[in-house]
Amino acid sequence: MSKPNMQLTKTPVTEQEPLVRARNFKEVCLGYTEEEAINEASRCLNCKNRPCMTGCPVSVRIPEFIEKVREGRFLEAYEIIKSTNNLPAISGRVCPQERQCESKCVRGIKGEPVAIGRLERFVADYAMAHADELKEPAAAEPNGKKVAVIGAGPAGLSCAGDLAKLGYKVTVFEAFHTAGGVLSYGIPEFRLPKAIVQKEIEGLKNVGVEIMTNMVIGKVLSIDEIIEDGYEAVFVGSGAGLPRFMGIEGEALVGVYSANEYLTRINLMKAFMDGYDTPIMRSKAVAVVGGGNVAMDAARSAMRLGAEKVYIVYRRSADELPARREEVHHAKEEGIEFRLLNNPTRILGDEKGNVTGIEVIEMQLGEPDQSGRRSPVPVEGSEHIIDVDTVIIAIGTSPNPLIRSTTPGLEANKRGCLVVDEETNQTTQHGVYAGGDAVTGAATVILAMGAGKKAAASIDEYLKNK
């Protein structure tokens, strides 16, 4: 191996200018050029014990693919990634790498870690652009067994992809009219272009995965009926769909959205594009309540729809913001104002029921709570009003009850999450597996993909021995 490039910082990546991109929905990050990718890849020390891999929920063979990038053999790098990751163009864009692979990178001890996420994205995009040079995916010998997957989000797609590669006949049932789950309805175009999502899904169809849209399982078919129909195993990846509200005064006013509704109107229904019928409010001033990725997505979308002021209202401090670091950074660059240590107390409206403002109380951090985060305590008498015409609530979601309420054999915990065996991801019903947000509550795309993968292996094990 040639001598590593000892540059301390990541090779910079081109991004749209913040004040320009804040008004368009095009992708923020333009990705590495070939030269930039090779330069960044040469920062990898190719450690023998591969610490980065321990941080990856889908066990991408990171040093191996990076070595191929360094050698300019991008399609070979792609084959390595693809052998364990069904959706690399997506995970390369939306993974919280700073908490996963990159957090384990030895280069991060002194300087910045290798930009593994950017490299993964580069390789996936390169492969999409050179699809005709890729080896045709070897169609697996059909083994004659049918498996049903419920939900075409990251967990379900990842599970379906792995099973199809093993020769199973996989049908994915999707409630929406478009596959992708949160990748389609939740994460905005400027962070994850929908054309990329569709291409990844096309790739799965090419290995034999069948996707049936407009099928709300629990309503149009029950899990028991699916099994009666000859599916020998079922994977439930129905996500965490149910939005939470705060229970404060004014949440039913006109101009209060759940982040799910706001983002679905924009991303899935394309309310921001000319020619599409779905309406969305064109707000002047918007308060987004919450500090996660979804809150950042909603705030940055509001800005792109033309809002003059957008606030993130979060009850803890900057250190506790659960969003990816890059999203917070991007949001700030785009002019979003962070009102940290502010907790909403009520939403105010006019006589017509339209939002006119949000009252918040200042908080200070107290002792660490069970989660280890210092819990915020209100500062008495510090209430004040932020003038806004729209409030978006992004404080989390709970698993959708449709499936568990119509499948008697499925047990859920107090939070509504499906109970599964940690080793196998099998639910309390024999032959029915689950993973992703339906099990964990709202988490990340990559953890859902990891769970889908794990369940696919368990399903294969179960059906081989059946």
Next chain:
Amino acid sequence: MFKIIQKDQLNDTVVRMVIEAPYIAKKARAGQFIIYRIDEYGERIPLTIADHDSEAGTITIIFQTIGNSTKSLSLLEAGDYILDVVGPLGVATEYGDVKRVAVVGGGVGCAIAYPQAKTLHEMGVEVDVIAGFRSKDIVILEDEMKAVSEGFYLCTDDGSAGYHGFVTDKLKELIDSGREYDEVIAIGPVPMMKFVCKTTEPYGIKTIVSLNPIMVDGTGMCGGCRVTVDGKIRYACVEGPDFDGHKVDFDELMRRNSTYIEQQKDHVCRLTGGKR
């Protein structure tokens, strides 16, 4: 894609369509709804299932052309296709232990009131139907409603047919004349449902309403359809659309339903190029 098998114009603005949707037809129950998206550019619009035939694999919808999306749908003909239809959504109407029920329908709401009356009638329940319209020329489903009711009371605002007055006046008259109802089911415009509930409340008659808030997904994901019932947030798509009318905050529902009215006035129609 979902094929339109049959289309009938019930009055100037109300259309009935029979649509091929075998999976939905197999599971549909009175009170449930579908969401359709006419084409790639369309909104997701909820419509109550007016009838279904599980043998034939069809569902029936009846809708009024009030906005852009229903207007576009009304322009399709038998043999045409709708891109997406999903359902059956919502909870089917649960009927208590009832002997006599008054089903009150207002305008196009009769399209949904009728299957309720029919279901109850088939269960052996005595049904009175009170059907209100603005005037004679927009009356729909009269024969159908008559066929499934003990007493059928047509009301028009202008007196051009049947009883001259509102459904609430007729309902009150019947109750005061000694007609006893175990339950009232009211389906129609929000103000009508509100006033039916106001009418029945003093008599303590349980009143079920079918709500029609703004929705996107219809599976409990967006929260757009939240309504306040008994002081609590409820999601009409997964917990409704039927609720105890005496506990519903109708004024809030009316306000929320008007969210996009102004914006839609400026909407340029894709079909005609004109503004509505």
